Amino acid sequence: MTKVLYITAHPHDDTQSYSMAVGKAFIDTYKEVNPDHEIINVDLYKVDVPQIDVDVFSGWGKLRSGTEFEQLSTEEKTKVGRLSEICEQFISADKYVFVTPLWNFSFPPVMKAYLDAVSVAGKTFRYTEKGPIGLLTDKKALHIQARGGVYSEGPAAAMEMGHRYLDIMMQFYGVPSFEGLFVEGHNAMPDKAQEIKENAIARAKDLAHTF
Numbered sequence: 001m002t003k004v005l006y007i008t009a010h011p012h013d014d015t016q017s018y019s020m021a022v023g024k025a026f027i028d029t030y031k032e033v034n035p036d037h038e039i040i041n042v043d044l045y046k047v048d049v050p051q052i053d054v055d056v057f058s059g060w061g062k063l064r065s066g067t068e069f070e071q072l073s074t075e076e077k078t079k080v081g082r083l084s085e086i087c088e089q090f091i092s093a094d095k096y097v098f099v100t101p102l103w104n105f106s107f108p109p110v111m112k113a114y115l116d117a118v119s120v121a122g123k124t125f126r127y128t129e130k131g132p133i134g135l136l137t138d139k140k141a142l143h144i145q146a147r148g149g150v151y152s153e154g155p156a157a158a159m160e161m162g163h164r165y166l167d168i169m170m171q172f173y174g175v176p177s178f179e180g181l182f183v184e185g186h187n188a189m190p191d192k193a194q195e196i197k198e199n200a201i202a203r204a205k206d207l208a209h210t211f
Helices: 018-033 054-064 074-092 109-118 155-159 162-173 190-208
Strands: 003-008 038-043 095-101 125-128 131-134 140-147 177-184
Touching (some): 003 018, 018 038, 018 095, 018 140, 018 177, 018 190, 054 074, 074 109, 131 162, 140 162, 162 177, 177 190
Parallel strands (some): 003 038, 003 095, 140 177
Antiparallel strands (some): 125 131
């Protein structure tokens, strides 16, 4: 069965967020088109994504030196174990749908923490003499992003780092197909905000048929 991770990084729901509204339109339509696929919602504002901190580094170091997992401290076991769960869930999926706003030219910090959690050598990539090679070569991914301004062209395009960062990470993991669906300009052009939103929702529904 095809497994899809629907990964959202926004504190608001679809009634308040443009990215979440477009994301909902996409995933609802995708479910209708693919009723036999398994959809797993990963709300990064509600699930536990440990920061990579001193306990994590300590736990990883002990495991590499041969220490059994059960011999780690309570804090080390909790954090290292949870990070392992997140990574295993990620690599077990066939498709990824990331939904984020553009905040300060990037995405919310919970998304960075999540990408850190799944960037594990031997799991999503491996090191070789010629450099790292991605291991997720049979996956595909989509990024749905809302941008209050217009970042698809002009000088502002160089300032957008959220989608570009995800693109780099998908390449790093070896994901061969990565698309972007953007909702932009609704804050810059408030008189056209509803039209922009409706057009993006229509594009999301269309894309759901082919993703």
